[in-house]
Amino acid sequence: MLNRLQESDIKLLRVFYAVASCNGFTAAEPVLRMQRPNISAAIKKLEERLDLVLCHRGRGGFQMTKEGEVVFQETKRIFNSFDNFVFNLKTLHDDFSGHITLMLMSGLPKPLMNAVSLAVDSTMAKFDDIHINIQTRLYNEIEHVAVSGECHLVVSSFEMVKPESLVFHPLEVSTRGRLYAHQRHPLARQKDKPVEELKLEDYAAVGINGLSTANYVAEKQKQRLAIHTFSDSYESCLAAVMSGHYIGLLPDYIGQDPANQLVPVGGELFSFEHQLFVINGKNTILNPVLKYFIRELAHFAGQEMGTA
Incomplete structure (x- = not known):
């Protein structure tokens, strides 16, 4: 097991980083300017140093293990830090x-x-x-x-x-958005009702990790979204809303795309404008x-x- 990082380990990690980034040994050859047998030997030596299997290679093609994915992400952080230092x-x-x-x-x-x-x-x-x-x-x-x-x-x-x-x-620009539901969602048929009649807290909503809770509360109308699950990005929030089971806050550039089949609900009740920096x-x-x-x-x- 590796207890201290040595200069030779850095070289081996760079080989692994290139192979993982290229998704294979053959694709990494021109990047590393090394022949495949030498690349394979370097990966094997790194695996011995770490006492981990980083990837599978064979007829099924190149595939990283779970441990290899963790090492890849940590290696990326290390090399980013090196580049920033230089x-x-x-x-x-x-x-x-x-x-x-x-x-x-x-x-x-x-x-x-x-x-x-x-x-x-x-x-x-x-x-x-x-x-x-x-x-x-x-x-x-x-x-x-x-x-x-x-x-x-x-x-x-x-x-x-x-x-x-x-x-x-500040970039002096912003993204605007609001609350959306899929066309199959019950609220989609009530979008023209007055806000006070919608009772949005009765419907499951999806939240986004890290987004301020203030985005989910409308104090004047005394309405609060009922967050039942969380996503980690607008893309995954969109997938949850498109399931028809959740309502969620989305930027208009996503919500207004006809391909997503979404409708805005609640008027300006849960609209937002997020500054970009x-x-x-x-x-x-x-x-x-x-x-x-x-x-x-x-x-x-x-x-x-x-x-x-």
Whole structure:
């Protein structure tokens, strides 16, 4: 069993990380510039060091074990932190090159994703030797990844209490949404009734982990959603609502998609508007590259989504 990480272990972990990212030994060969027998030998040696089986390989193809998936996720965090360390170190020498790690909250609206793409393109055009790693995280993971140093910047809404350990850069745009039910749900047939007659607390609702409980309470009308289950993203909340068994809060860009067959209920009773931010941990060095990216994203977000 591994008790202390050595330099040779880092090299083995990089081989495993490449194989897992490429989903196979053959696909990883050009990335690692290694032949398959050497890759296989490195993975076997790593498994011996960790005393774990990380993956199965054979006629059935490449498949990670549960233990391998955990090691892969932890390895990703380690290498992100390494990249961030090197990037920050170069900044101290006025060397603006290296890898930026950008985290996006899952389920961001497509216009904002377009704005991210334009900001990435603009930043890479201005700074010759910059590469940007783009990853996604669930809403309830945003605070952790920003504070931990796992990334440089996060693009997300943030409806929780804003901690002092984070810095928020408003994009001056927002996502709007409301309460939705599927067409099969009993409330769908009552959508035109006055709000006070709907008795929304009688129907099971799905909540989203990390979302402020204030979103589920309408004080003036003295109505409260009856949360029976939770999801971890807008996508999984959508799946629950589409089952016809739950009502849930969803952004309009999801709820108004005709393919989802949803109808808004309750009028403005449970409508919301969530501001969007670029977020970084207070320990992150905002060098000219990161500052430029934030400005560019704010500019393109305004163009793509309009001002809030």
